[in-house]
Amino acid sequence: MLSTTAIKNSLLTVLLSCMLLPALSQTRFLSTGKIEFEKKTNMHKWVEDNSWTRELKDRLPPYRVQYYDLMFDSAQTYYKMGREVADDKWKNFWGSSTGEEDVVMHNLLAMQSTAYKQVFEKKFLVQDSALNIEWRITDETRTIAGFDCRKAVGKFFDSLYVVAFYTDQIAVPGGPELYNGLPGMILGLAFPRYYITWFATKVELIEPKMNELKIPSGKTTKVNRKELMDQVRKVFEWGTEEERQRGFWNTVL
Secondary structure, eight states: OOOHHHHHHHHHHHHHHHHHHHHHHHOOOBSSEEEEEEEEEEHHHHSOOSHHHHHHHHHSOSEEEEEEEEEEOSSEEEEEEOSOOTTOTTTTOTTSOOOTTOEEEEETTTTEEEEEEEETTEEEEEEEEOOOOEEEEEEEEEEETTEEEEEEEEEETTTEEEEEEEETTBOOOOOSTTOOOSSSEEEEEEEGGGTEEEEEEEEEOOOOOGGGOOOOOSOOEEEOHHHHHHHHHHHOOSSOHHHHHHHHHHHHO
């Protein structure tokens, strides 16, 4: 027969368990799933200000909105265009990457990336190491798509900076486009210099069949990242220096 003390201890254990279980159930740690990202580009700031573009800005909305899907597991990520925006008025604007078939795959174990990119009429298969970004993690936090995220500032190519928010509740060091390398999934990203942001709108708890996700077939030019950059520079020879830079980085990254 249990003593009074033993009964009290058992009741206390049950009570503590009831208190702790809801808290534990709210903490999600994922290594596989699907993320939808909303990419927003401030086109009114993206284009130069002159008499022709002022007329254009009067007719078109400030932001171009696009949606992308990121499938992931613990070994790789696969990023591609998602649902279509019904009334994308900026879609065929010069300097906007057409890239509807663009795909970025990351092998997280080998730290290698493979990207299929369409630059106007030409298609490239870009194979290289993962983009090298120097990250500085801060104490600032925010919630994105229901996940607790921490801010980090990244520097790459000597003078380009991005601001990211990542969550260690998704234990995969990936993110949208080529951005990677943090101790968790990037759910929010801003490229202030070129007025572009990516933010997760939802995270689906699914197990994507990663072995069935492929690079689009067809004739491509195989290049590494530097060779792609050399090719794209030849394309963006119009406009001001700032316009050329915006079009260039929006295409190669």
